[in-house]
Structure formats: structure tokens, C-alpha cells
Amino acid sequence: MVEIVFLAPFVTGVIAFFVPRSLGRPLLVLTGALHLLLSILLWIRQPEPLFKAYFAVTPEGMLSLLVISLLFFLISIYTVAYLQESDIKAENIFTGSMLLFLSTMTMVTLSDHIMVMWIAIEATTLASAPLIYTHRTGASLEATWKYVLICSVGIALALLGSVLITISMDVGQVDAPVSFSALTSVATQLDPLWLKAGFAFILVGYGTKMGLAPMHTWLPDAHSEAPSPASALLSGVLLNCAYLGIFKTNKIMQAAGLGDFSGMILMGFGLVSILAAGTFILKQTEYKRLLAYSSIENMGIIAFGTGVGGLGAYGAMLCLIHHSLIKSSLFLTSGNILLGYGSRLIDKTGNLVNLMPKTFVAFFSGFAAISGLPPFGIFIGELFVVMGAFKAGHYAGATVLVVSLCVIFAGFANQAMKISFNSSEAAISLKERASLVLPQYVLLATSLILCFWIPDTLYRTIMNAVTSVTGGF
């Protein structure tokens, strides 16, 4: 019974709304542990879902599920320490929303029916909206408003896209279940015109949620205003969930022989996102927004790689996993910096290396990892994407990608140096307890280990997810 993986956090989430904080915090960690356990069981046993029309265990879904589960468990440990240090009113709403958010994201990874996928992705928006408004300030309210409105409108377009795909079934007179797996197998019979239109709307819709430029405007606000554990979840796994919707639709397009069409659009959106992120990273003044724009950049790379296909798609998958691990660790670290300096401005920070040495280790290695320096996984992923792009003959696109990556690295490095080594008169009162830094270390270490040693089942799962798109290398 697969459904229990998202039903369990749903139940505990609803409970968490009604219990005091002394119970809510352990509940958060316990649910995280339980969820991780269930996901690992799911990975090993691969059981059949109860409602086969709506849910399925797919390679890409399992991959995302495992990432979500691991991240949530580590983040929940950090969250308990973070909540002790910070002053959050209505903590039960925060914990409850975190758990509901986990439940909805799990549902995204397991859903197979096109409309159920849409329902789950829209539900992630609704469950995460209270998280962004946790601090109850004017700015956080504005960020929440932007997030809910822009994402709801965007996702409404994805609903239209899903409906158009069902119309392509009607026009092509296909009689199959409206699920991604069934549609992929009958893709050639679908009406190409309606299918193309459906893909375009789905890409714009879920692309809004994934943070692709020019629909990304909500992302930096939401990620910077949310409390850091929530930002880590938003950036680390929510973006992947939206990507999953695009990935599965792209699979249908590939199977229908329209891969060139969808690939071109994906590459276009990818490059625009990378360029947009680059311009904003260069003149950024807040470190959490800096990280948010870096997420947009990485999502751009992933979209580009998926569009390239072949080796690029494999690289994109690697980038997806490593970005989740590294970016969530960086957002957690930014929570420490915020607790320590009490400001989100880069100018108000400095001398992190001496003031908060443990945090500095997490921050600086995270920065090196996310900018694509070896030996971290993003490096390998980006390398594959660039190689794939050259191999497929997209020279102009690959060149733009490489140049932008260099510029982004320079901009990011400049800001990271300021935070780490500039002089600062700030008095840090935060004690760097183990639970405030260890989760980041574990996340970074996981990313590091996955570069040198990918477990066989994991490798096969990635290959299964990718080769079904591209038909091998």
C-alpha cells in the first residue's frame, strides 16, 4: 500500500495543528523519521499502489521521494533547534503546515493520473503558503500574496494544459486511462496539435512553480521571507516536484515523436532562466535572495539539460539530486547566519570564518558545491549537460550556458567572500549547537559521496528515469 507514505504525514500534520509546541516539535522529527523509513521500504519492496488509476511507483518519482524524505528528516532535526533560537508565534501552524507540505509533495512524486498530479502540485502551494507568512511582517505578507497568486494562476494554466492533453486523446480517439504511464505508451496516437498546445501550457504552468524565468518573480521573495527551514524545503524539494510534472509530460512528447519541439522550448526557458539569474546574482544585496536566484539558475540548467536529452538529461538528473542536497544545506546555513547577525543584508555580515567557524565550514563548502566546483556533484552534472549539448550540436546554447556559469560563479564568489572574510563588528550570541550544523554537514557529505559512489540501485533508477526519455545514449 503505497498511499500510506503521504497519508501518514497528512494525519500527523492535521494533529500538529492542535497540539502545543512541546508535542509538536517531537512530532515533526518522528514523522520525518517515519517517512524516511516508509520511503526506504517503498524503494526496496516496490509495492503496488491501492488506487492504480491514480498512483504509480515510477523511477523518477522514487528518486524524488527519497530525496524529499532524506531532506525532510534532516531539516526537521534542524527545525527543532531553529525554533528554540527564534521567536515564532503560532508555532503549531508552522509545524502543521510543514507536515502537510511534506504530505502533498509526497503525493506529487507518487501520482500518475494527470489531474491527480495537478491537484497535488496545487496542494503544495496551499500547504506552503502559511510557512512563508510565518514571521507575520508586511514583507512576508507581500511575499505570500505574490506566491499564492502567481503560482495559482500559473498552475491554473497547467490545468488547462492537462485538459488540452485529454482533448488530444478525444481527437485522436484514444481510449486509455488519463495517466502519464498510459499516455506515454499510446503517445503516437494522440493528436499532435492539441498535445503540443497542452505541453506548452503545462510547461508555462509548472514552470512558474519551478521558478523558470520569466515566471520566477515570486521565487526570490518567497524563499527569502520564509523561515530558513521552510526555504530549504521550498528550494530543495518543491522545485523538483514541479519539475517532475514537466519531466513526465516531456516523456509523453518524446514518445509521441515531438521531442524536438519540447526540447527546443525547454532549452529556451532554461537559458532565459540562467541569464536572468545571472543578472540578479551580480548585484544582489541579500544572501537569502542570492541563494534563491542560484536556485533559478540551477533550475534553468536542469530544464536546459532535459531539453538537450541523452547525456544532458542524465546530467540534469544529477544536477536535480545534488541541487536539492546542497541548496537545502545552504538555506539551513543561511538560517544560522540570520540568527547570528540578525540581518539578511550581505553588508551587515562578515568575518563568518572567525565568528561562526562551524557555520562557515558548511557555508563555504556549500558555496563551492553549488557553484559547480569539483569534487561536488553539480560539477559532474553540469559537465554532462554541457557535453550533451555539444554532442547534440547545440553550440550556441552550450556557449551561452558556459559563459553565464562563469559570470554567475564570479558574482557568487564575490558575495561569498564578503560574507566569509569581510571585517565585521557584529556580536554573535548564537551558540553553534550540533543540531544547527550537523544536518548541513550530512547533506553536503551525501552529495560528496554520491559523486564517487552511486549505489547500484540508485544508478539503475536514474538510468531508468532518463533512458525512457531519450532511448539510451
Next chain:
Amino acid sequence: MNIPVDTILSLVLLSILFSFGSSRLPGLIKVLAFQGVIVSIVPLVIGHDLTTGGILFTLATLTIRGIVIPLCIYLAIKRVAIRREVEPIVGYHASLLAGLGLIVAAVVVSHRFEAPSSSASVLLLPTAIALLVAGMFLLMARRNAIAMVLGYIMMENGIYLVGTTFSVRALHIVEFGILLDVLAGVMIMAIILQNIKQTFDDVDTALLRTLKE
């Protein structure tokens, strides 16, 4: 050609024009409620599913789209005593002209598609497209946050109308899930509206401009 369906759909098209020219929020909400009622009963009138489940689902849609959602927004306005003007960025007369152009364009465009629905009703697809685009227009051309939420709902109505052609195949439980999502979304938006009003003492989105690069 299906006379009853086309008659009520033409009323929806007129209601779009009315909403573009309307300066008052309560009037706009009534238009939305009217549209919600119409789009929920269209599948029934077309005669797609006259099963018990289908009728029950239509009733549920009717209640949520036609009554609960508009009521939600109405209560949000009432409780916080928001100024009841929509604060247009594009003026009313220009909006009306745009609305007319939009309807004409929707009819022209929909002729190019061979949607499976065109046998059931001539106006179904044009109305759906017009609602969709009109919703987006309200989202962009009004500064009042409530008018923006209403634009979003209008968009959703349009998408639902596109989906009616597919409701033959759809499982009601899935459609109901979509409906619940939309309802929860509108409720969250209503809560945010109240908070915006309390924090900024207005719902003019020009005030929501602090987060900028």
C-alpha cells in the same frame, strides 16, 4: 446547434462585458457567482451525464462555484470594510472596448480548432477562451487585490468550461479534487486579503511593492 446552451452561454459573454465595465466590487462578485452557476450547469444541459453521480457532482460544483466561493470573497470584503472600487489601471471604457475585441477574437480563434465539443454547442469554446483571457485581463488591469482574486476565479471558470468536453471521461472524484483545491486556494487568498487590509490598511497592490530588485 444547441439552442438552450448557446442562450445561456451568450449571457456569460455579456457578463464578461459587464464585469469589465463595472467599478464596484459587489457587482463584480455577483457576475462571478452568475458565471459559476452557468458553467456548472452547462454539462448537464449538454446532456453529458444524466446519471445520479453526475447530477450530484453538478450540484456540488454549483454550490461551490456559484455560492461558496463568491460568498467567501463577499464576506472578506464585508468584514474588513474595504473600499469598494476596483482601482483600474486600464480605464472602464478602454476595458469595455478590449472586452468586445476579446469576444470577437475568441470566436474567430475557436473556429480554427476542431474541438470535439463544437458539435454540442457553437459558443462553448469561444466562451471558454473569452472567460480565460478576461480573467487574465482583470488580473493585470486592476490594482485592487480583490479584483485580482476575482480575475483568477474567472480564469478557473473558463478552464472548467474547456474541461466540460472532457467530463465524459473524467472521474468525478478527480474533478471534485480539483474543485476542492480551487476552493481552498480562494479561501487562503481571502485570508491573505484580510491580513493585507489589517497590515497596510488598504488592498491596493501598489502598496505591495517593497520586495523589488
